[in-house]
Amino acid sequence: MLTIRPLADTPDAALAAALPHAPYLRRLSDRGVERDFDQALVTVRTLPGEMPIEEAMTVLRKAKLAAHLALAADDLAGTRDVMDVTHALTDLAIESVRAALRVALASRALSDRGLFIVALGKMGAYELNYSSDIDIAAFYDPDVFEGGERAPGDTAQRVIRDVVRLLDETTADGYVFRTDLRLRPDPSSTPLAVSTGMADLYYESVGQNWERMVWIKGRAVAGDDATAARFLKRMSSYVWRRNLDYWAIDDIQAIKRMINTKIGAHALAEPSPDIKLGPGGIREIEFFVQTQQLIMGGRQPDLRDNTTLGAMQALGDAGIVGADTVNRLSAAYRALRNLEHRIQMRHDEQTHRVPADDAERADVAALCGYPSLSRFDQDLLETRQAVQASYDALFVHEESTIDAQSIGNLVFTGVDDDPGTVETLSALGFGDPSIPISTIRNWHRGNVPATRTVRGRELLTAILPRMLKAMGDTGEPDEAFRWFSRFFSGLSSGVQTLAMLLANPELLDDLVATLALAPRLAEILSRRPDLLEALVSGQEPVAPQISPDTSFDAALDDWRRYHRDQSFLIGHRLLHGLIDASDAAGHWSRLADETIRQMARVATAETVRRYGEALGTCGVFAMGKLGGAEMTAGSDLDIIVIYDSPSLDGQTWFTRFTQRLITALTAPTAEGALYEVDMRLRPSGRGGPVAVSVPAFGHYQNDEAWTWEHMALTRLRFVAGDATLGERVAGIAKAAIAARAASDDGKIAADISDMRMRLFQEKPGKGLWDLKTDHGGLIDIEFILQQDMLLSGDPALIRANMADAVDAVARSKPDEAGTYEALATSLAFLQALQQVQRLAVGSDMVADAIPEGLKQRLCRAVGATDFASLETDLAAVKRRVSAIAAEKLHLPATD
Template sequence: MLNIRPLAATPEAALATALPNAPYLRRLSERTEARSFEAALADVTGLPADTPIEDAMRVLRKAKAAVHLSLAADDLSGQRDVMQVTAALTELATAAVQAALRVALGSRGLTDTGIFIFALGKMGAFELNYSSDIDIAAFYEADSFDGGDRTPGETAQRVMKDVVRLLDETTADGYVFRTDLRLRPDPSSTPLAVSTHMADLYYESVGQNWERMVWIKARAAAGDSAAAARFIQRMSHYVWRRNLDYWAIDDIQAIKRMINTKIGAKGLENPAPDIKLGPGGIREIEFFVQTQQLILGGRNPALRDNSTLGAMAALRDAGIVTGGTAEALSVAYKALRNVEHRIQMRHDEQTHTIPADAAEREGVAALCGYASLAEFDRDLLQTRQLVQEAYDGLFAHEGQQDDANDIGNLVFTGVDDDPETVRTLDGLGFTDPSRAIGTIRNWHRGNVPATRTVRGRELLTAILPRMLTAMGETGEPDEAFRWFSRFFSGLSSGVQTLSMLLAKPDLLDDLVATLALAPRLAEILSRRPDLLEALVSGDAPVPPRADAATNFDAALDDWRRYHREQSFLIGHRLLHGLINASDAAVHWSRLADETIRQMASAAEAETVRRYGEVPGTWGVFAMGKLGGSELTAGSDLDIIVIYDAPSLEAQSWFTRVTQRLITALTAPTAEGALYEVDMRLRPSGRGGPVAVSLSAFERYQNDEAWTWEHMALTRLRFVAGDAGLGASVLTVAKAAIAARAEKDSGQIAQDVSDMRMRLYKEKPGKGLWDLKTEQGGLIDIEFIVQEAMLLAGKPECIWPNVADALKGIPASTAEPDPDYGVLEEALTYLQALQQVQRLAIGSDMEADEIPDGLKDRLCRAVGAEDFASLEARLADLKAKVHEIAVRKLHLVATD
């Protein structure tokens, strides 16, 4: 155990011995008149109210210097023990705050009626150290404080600005106390002085358990004592609850658990620890005392002592802590506070950290009375070990906690970033821990709907360790936190969702991974947090049923809600391996087909309502990836509309229904949008009508279509509308393709080769993870099968789906072709990777930018053991595909 020894028998001798190791005290001794503590304090307490502010600042600063020098001498010689020193420092602070308020009011000709200041934290408990800042909170009663020629609120702010200046501003004479008012209610949005009415509302509605801890130590320090007494009487009902529900107790214990109790040898054996915030430090003793006071003090007033050692004794007397533990922790507390004082005597810095440099540390050890640094280091370690062992034992009844709580400090209370929490988040991979800490601190203040209730805030505290751990495990914690913030801010009420996440830890892990790795899904969740319930229930969404009474806009909104839910569930199952990546295209395409049918029906009903009955038959046909049932997340829809009608005037009606269909599919409503639609594959492309007649379609395909258009036509598939017309259109398309083959004299092969070479130049590949346009990518495979189908010249040898074509083409020929087996394998591999890639990132992706969590999911999609083997296999397959493409498409070798 640490044994702090006097440096000499008299204050003068002790101070002289200390000066070589305490530059701050040396400077004070050179420029400060030596006076007793009592004499210096009298200068402060006797400062008249009409003293000019500049003069008052000089008096306060000179008195502070004299007090520091006098107390240091008494401290180092053992004339005052550590708690007497902290009490004396606090007396100075209290007198200084009183003087500052007195002068600030006096300069305006005002009295302190209705305005008062509370000391909080160490100042409230008479436990200040040499370089403490002082935590204060100022309040005014709007109906009794005289604001002079301004409102009470405006004057109160001006008065407190002067108070802060009198105490905090650094002049040639130094400063008095660093002054912190951030423990007032909601400091980010309230003025320096808060009305008592606003404070009452705040603490009744969104006050937190850690703020109750703050007010345990509260003490009226300056101003109107009667008004302060009224206020603290009201606050006592907030601080001391006779009955705590389960959630309040769990929240208090969760706050305790966030101060890590399992740092291990590395944390304890660090020779340069933070003796306040680090493991085995001062805060662990303070925190234990305060948590027990919060839980038990409502029923037992004897536990309400606002000092750490007084409360420890009360806990001992009540039988809550054994006498041995209370004594050991009390001795350790005083020893650590002594070391804290000697650290701060050296440079007057607000630090609690033992210097890492051995020579600097020897200076601290010497001020503690140690001749040997090794002996000091040993005793400090033993003291901290004792504290942590006792601290762990005091909460042993809580049982085993989730491993997520063992990651390090996670403290989001108070107003300053806890350095150990910064280190914890840094270790989890956060690039900006302070941003995350600040956001969580605001959540705890009730700044989002989910935490505006006490239980919502308590539930948030309970899930934070596992949530942040899960974010670290994704490899993209900043991204996960950013999306979780959007999701969390979108909750209208947090209790139900947070309770669900607390009860189902796997769901929390699932949510965090989804938010981090799939921004597309994160966007959906941020708009519809209730979709989490769909994951838990496992119930499939029920498609809306439109009828004649459903108007067009309502039908669009109803379907968009259903579509968003289905899209989320498909994407979620794909991301988490609940459906095979190779099967995902079927799910996406089926949803698109269903959407087109529903929107076509709604468009038709609206067009009939506006322009009369349908003048014929019509159908919607898929092309491209939709035609091949190969959609990925976020795919647009390649469609064409074909109609058959006897009247030439029908063109106008079908143009209108097509435009309405496009609107139904693409227009953003209050419920979002569905798809991007591309109709450029219709006859004559952008220059042609949006709806084409069957006769015009047949004529164009037989007389005008280019080779590339017939390549695209191999993917034509009927989706919605009149089934008879659908069959007719497919017959026309296949016949046109066959007819081209019959009259081909080598032009098809030449055109396909030219097109592929042009694409290489116009859309060069972007590297290994360009799965589509790069050499050996999906376009190579598509060109190979489309050329083969065009050259076959048989209607029965046309398959819209590439995988079906790869099976069907070799089966329709007499000679076996081993190339198609390679292409099948490559297609399955590329499409599986593309499904996960498009869901998570989009089309562009670089290997060094892929989060570890996403790498795992890519590996799972193709059954790879690790990412390195995945990339090796991908490169090998793309090389083989490109070699086959060069041979079959007669390509010129490319670099």
């Protein structure tokens, strides 16, 4: 066990022995600072309020230096016990706060009636360390405090700012105490001085268990005693709850589990530990005491001692903690606090870390009375091991039933970023751990609807370790947390959702992975958090019943809600392997087809309502990926509208219908958007009418269409409207393609080769993971098959779907069976990868930036054993396709 030994028999001799090892004490001694604690305390205690602020600042700082040097000498000589030193330091802090408040009030000719300051943390327990900052909170009762010429709240802020300046500002004489007011209610959104009414409301509604721990040590130290007493009496019922439900106790246990949940021999054996926050440190002893006080102090008032050692003894006297544990932890606490003083008096720094440098650590050991550094290190290790063992035994029975994640510190209490938590989150891959720490801290303060209830906050505590671990596992923790924040902020009430995630850990993992790896799905989920219930229940969204009486706008909203839910489920199932990547295109395409049919009905009804009955019939035809039923997440819709009308006014009516159809498909409403629509593949492209008559369509395809337009025409597929018209238009398209083949003199192959070369120039490939435009990508396969269809002259070979096309062409060319079999397998491979790629990141993807979780899903899409072999297979597929394209399309060979 660490034993702190006096350096000499007298303060003079002890200080002389310490000076070579403590530069701060040496500076004070060299400056001739007078060493007299009692006189320093009297000076501060009797400082008149009427003294000018600048003069008071000088007096306070000189008194602090005299007290510091005197207490260091007494401490090093052992003439004051370590807890006597902390008590003396606290006395100085209390009198300094009182003096500062006197001066600040007197400078405005005010009294302290209705205004008071509470000491929290170590100051409240008379346990300040040598270079401690002081945790205080300032309150005022607006019905009692007289603000003078200003409102009470405004004046209170100004007074407390002056108090902080008097104590905290560094001048030529140094500072008095670093002053921290961040333990006040919700410090990110409240002023320095908080009204008692606001404080009551905060603690009653969103106060957290860790804040109850803070207030165990709360004590009024300055200002209006009567107003402070009334406030603290109300706070007592908040801190000391007579009955705690299961969730409150589990929340306290969860906080414990998140402190040093991953402690191995290496962490304890570190020669440069943080003796406050590290494993086996002061915080663990304090937490050991406070958690049990919090759980049992409501029913057992004897446990409410606000000092660490006093409460420890009370727990022992009550039989809650064994005598051996009380003795072991009390001795360790005193030793570690003593060591803490010696670390801090070297440079007057608010640090708790033993120096890593051997020479500096030897100075600390010398101040502790150790002639041997190795012996000091060993004794410190044994002390921390003893603390750790007792701390680990806390809640041991309860912990055995809970799946705690052993990943390291996860502490979101207090106001400072816990160093161990920063280390844990960094190890999980977070780029800037301060962002999640700050965000989670604000969640715990009830700053989102999901955590405005006590139960919501306690459930959040319970899921945090697994949630953060799952974020790390995705390989994109920052992205996962960003989307989870949006999702979590969108919850109107968190209890049901958080309880569901706690009861179903796999669902939590699933949610985090979805948010991290598929921004499209994350966007949907952030708008519709209730979709999680659909995942658990397995229920399919029900398509809305859009009646003739449904208004145009209402129909758009109704279908968008359904489409969003269905899109989420398709994407989710694809991402998590619940549907094969090879089947995903069918799911996306069927949803798009049904959407076009429904919106065409809505557009028809709206056009009829405005302009009368339809002047004929029409069909909506798909082109491109939609035509081939090869949609991916985020694909746009290539469509054309073709009508048949006996009236000269048919063009106007069907143009109006088409405009409403485009609006129905593309317009963003309160429920979001559906698709982007591309009609450039209609006859004459952008320059042509949006609705084309059957005769005009036939004329254009037979007499004016370019080779590339007939290539696109191979993907034509009827989707909505008059089925008879659909068959008629399909026949016209196939006949036009066949007629081109019959009159071909080599132009088709030359045009296709030229187009492919121009595409290479205009859209050069972006590397291995460019699955579409790069050499050996999907466009090469599409061009090969479309050339075969255009050259064959056989309408039976014209297939909109590329998999169907390669099968049909292969049967027509049995002597090239091997080539087309290679194209078929390559097509399936590339399309499967593209489904996952488009869902997760869109079209652009660089191997070095692919998250680990996404790599796993890409491998699963094509049955690859690992990502390295997947990239090897992908490169081979693209080389094979590129070679076939070079031969078939008469292209230059590529490497």
